[in-house]
Amino acid sequence: MRPFTFTQAPDIATAVQEVSSDGAKFIAGGTNLLDLMKIDVMRPSHLVDITQIALDTIEETEQGGLRLGALAKNADTAYHPLVEARYPLLSHAILAGATAQLRNMATDGGNLLQRTRCYYFYDTHTPCNKREPGSGCSAINGYNRDLAILGTSEHCIATHPSDMAVALAALEATVHVTGKNGDRAIPFADFHRLPGDTPHLDTNLQPDEIITAIELPAKGFAQHYTYLKLRDRASYAFALVSVAAALDLDGDSIKEARIALGGVAHKPWRVPEAEALLQGQPATRENFRKVAEAYLQGAKGYKDNTFKIELANRAIVRALEQATKMEAIA
Amino acid sequence: MSPENAPGTAAAQRPTLPETRTVTLRVNGTSHQLQIAPWTSVLDALREHLQLTGTKKGCDHGQCGACTILLDGKRINSCLTLAVMQENKEITTIEGLAKNGELHPVQQAFIDHDAFQCGYCTPGQICSVIGLVNEGKAKTLDDIKDLMSGNVCRCGAYANIVQVAQEALERNTGL
Numbered sequence: 348m349r350p351f352t353f354t355q356a357p358d359i360a361t362a363v364q365e366v367s368s369d370g371a372k373f374i375a376g377g378t379n380l381l382d383l384m385k386i387d388v389m390r391p392s393h394l395v396d397i398t399q400i401a402l403d404t405i406e407e408t409e410q411g412g413l414r415l416g417a418l419a420k421n422a423d424t425a426y427h428p429l430v431e432a433r434y435p436l437l438s439h440a441i442l443a444g445a446t447a448q449l450r451n452m453a454t455d456g457g458n459l460l461q462r463t464r465c466y467y468f469y470d471t472h473t474p475c476n477k478r479e480p481g482s483g484c485s486a487i488n489g490y491n492r493d494l495a496i497l498g499t500s501e502h503c504i505a506t507h508p509s510d511m512a513v514a515l516a517a518l519e520a521t522v523h524v525t526g527k528n529g530d531r532a533i534p535f536a537d538f539h540r541l542p543g544d545t546p547h548l549d550t551n552l553q554p555d556e557i558i559t560a561i562e563l564p565a566k567g568f569a570q571h572y573t574y575l576k577l578r579d580r581a582s583y584a585f586a587l588v589s590v591a592a593a594l595d596l597d598g599d600s601i602k603e604a605r606i607a608l609g610g611v612a613h614k615p616w617r618v619p620e621a622e623a624l625l626q627g628q629p630a631t632r633e634n635f636r637k638v639a640e641a642y643l644q645g646a647k648g649y650k651d652n653t654f655k656i657e658l659a660n661r662a663i664v665r666a667l668e669q670a671t672k673m674e675a676i677a
Numbered sequence: 678m679s680p681e682n683a684p685g686t687a688a689a690q691r692p693t694l695p696e697t698r699t700v701t702l703r704v705n706g707t708s709h710q711l712q713i714a715p716w717t718s719v720l721d722a723l724r725e726h727l728q729l730t731g732t733k734k735g736c737d738h739g740q741c742g743a744c745t746i747l748l749d750g751k752r753i754n755s756c757l758t759l760a761v762m763q764e765n766k767e768i769t770t771i772e773g774l775a776k777n778g779e780l781h782p783v784q785q786a787f788i789d790h791d792a793f794q795c796g797y798c799t800p801g802q803i804c805s806v807i808g809l810v811n812e813g814k815a816k817t818l819d820d821i822k823d824l825m826s827g828n829v830c831r832c833g834a835y836a837n838i839v840q841v842a843q844e845a846l847e848r849n850t851g852l
Contacts, residue, residue: 353698353715353761374759381718381757382738394715396762422751426814446827447812448805449739451751452758582826 348384355396359557363526365395367555373397375418376453378445379461387471388478389462402559403454405429411565417456417558421511422447424455434563436572436593440514443576446583456558459512459522459538462549463505463613464585465494476502477546484546492651493587496659497612497643503546504649507539507614508585514574516607516615517591520563526556539614546613568593568605573669575662576609586610588659590666594630601625601634606642606667611659618642630671632664639663700761704729705773715761720744722760723770731771731800735829742828745801745808746770750852752808754827769852771800774807782850783807786841794832802828806842810851815842 356362366373370392374380383389403418405427413429424430425441445453462468467475467485474483486494486504494504515535522533539550552558571594578584589609595602604625608616621641628634639660646656669676697712702722711726720737723729723746732755735743739754746755747769774781783806786792793799805828815821821842830838845851 348716350714351716353759355762374762377759377762378739378754378757381759384716385737394759396759398762422812446742447808447824448742448745448752448754448827449757451748451808451812452753582823 348381349387349390349392351384351391352393353396354393355399357399359400359402359525359559362395362397362400362557363555365393366557367527368393371395373557376420376457378449378453379457383462383469386469388469397557402456408562413563415455415561415563417560418454420451421445421453421455421458422450425450433567433569434514434518435569436567436574436591437511437514437518437563439572439574440510440589440591443574443586443589444510455511455561458509459515459558459561460550460552461508464508465505466490468505477505477542477549480545480547487649490651491649493585493610494649494652495612496646496648496652496655497608497616498541498614499612499647500542500544500546502544503542503613505542505546505613506610507549507612509615510574510576510586510589510609512539513589513591513607513609513615515561515563516617517593517605518563518567519605520561522558523560523562524552524556524558526553528553530559531556532562535615536617542613549613566595568595571596571670571673573666573673575666575669577658577662588655588662590659590662591615592663592666592670594667594670596630596671599629601628601630604638604667606638606663608642608659608663611646611655616642618644630667632668635664635667638667698761701764702727702760702768703766704768705770711760713760715759717760718756719746719758719760719763719768720755723755723768729770729772733797733800735797735801740829741798741801742805743798743801745804745828747804747808747811747852750808750811752805752812752827769804771803774803781807782848783810783841783845786844786850787838790837790840790844791834792837792841793830793834798828798830798832802830802838806838806845807851809842810845810849815846818843821846 372391374394402416404416425438431438467473473485495506520535522538576586576589586609591607593605604622733743735741737756739757744756
């Protein structure tokens with residue numbers, strides 16, 4: 348690992364001040380950052396430890412929602428009684444990711460900021476527009492089985508690796524940040540970016556901004572939900588395709604549906620117009636198929652990942668059936 | 678000044694490394710003051726500075742679990758943790774489990790169940806089983822398998838490791 352200098356920030360103002368210097372980065376759980384530093388993909392010259400700042404509480408909001416402090420650990424969040432009771436979709440999604448060790452270390456804010464697991468991003472011997480802007484994309488014509496089928500650009504087909512973020516997209520969370528220009532509340536759909544011609548930017552967080560909290564709205568879809576994660580082994584693997592599905596049902600009729608896809612794009616993938624097709628409709632496989640078709644509109648396969656289009660299509664249908672019946676469907 | 682460090686030579690132009698820091702780590706009930714660079718992982722601090730080599734370096738990327746230790750009773754990968762960030766925490770390693778000359782029940786169970794072959798992953802597996810008990814979230818066999826998936830055993834002793842975990846949960850043999 349390249350040498351770096353290190354300070355501990357006692358409060359948010361100091362943290363924001365210190366991260367504004369050239370080459371500075373925050374460190375909290377460090378599970379992704381230190382890994383990327385060891386292989387020379389990320390090269391901060393200064394690390395600002397933010398773990399001394401009291402941002403790890405999980406508390407109810409006046410609006411009936413829940414506020415997850417940015418430094419709350421993934422494990423503590425997934426097992427928090429209020430998360431389990433009111434937002435079981437989020438709990439299941441977090442527990443579908445990583446390992447017990449990593450979830451004990453990783454923070455909620457850091458989870459959103461983790462980098463893609465595209466092999467070429469990790470391999471410093473190959474071009475990668477995300478790692479070295481302008482150097483080219485090795486994945487588009489390379490081995491791309493794990494990579495994106497939606498929202499890609501000619502510059503990048505990386506996927507966002509988080510499971511937690513897929514649930515937060517479906518639940519329409521808000522990301523609270525603060526920086527030199529004050530506080531901002533970013534709707535979850537606007538937090539992560541598509542690659543376009545700036546694939547080196549994963550999110551709309553500014554370099555001097557820090558995530559302070561993730562806020563969940565009151566509506567948690569605790570009655571009908573599922574997080575379906577399809578991967579090459581049953582535990583500790585990134586999603587080929589994942590679906591966070593949440594339904595608000597009145598008998599067999601759907602009042603509201605939320606669907607977010609993971610493993611298929613540079614950000615959790617939502618298509619609100621497609622979700623709206625289910626509004627007021629009966630919860631039937633036929634209707635779920637229509638929504639799935641609408642979700643995969645414009646999907647584009649590359650050499651090795653074309654299978655994901657059909658896989659995602661079927662996964663959406665199965666996830667919605669599971670959410671309706673609240674039982675696993677083989 | 679030695680000749681190789683004279684101004685204008687390559688050595689003098691090399692960037693100077695940031696200063697080391699004094700860090701106090703509490704390991705297995707004892708406080709240790711270390712003078713370490715900020716990029717020193719807890720794993721390297723244990724192995725290289727405290728000569729506690731029971732905790733193993735497998736992949737050094739958080740994928741294999743050989744470096745698993747307990748931090749305030751919970752499992753973490755010590756390879757992905759900076760030592761300078763772990764002051765005022767209680768670190769427990771494989772060396773801290775036996776008490777008064779008696780193996781920790783989970784250590785004994787690994788022997789009784791023949792739950793290892795080469796033994797390289799074993800210190801991490803043992804700490805992980807103890808963490809599994811402490812964390813209290815495993816209720817079923819599937820839970821055990823899922824919550825132990827961060828510890829790889831390339832000899833393939835998984836079936837017996839799972840037996841150890843089942844026994845440890847039944848007997849509640851945490852820290």
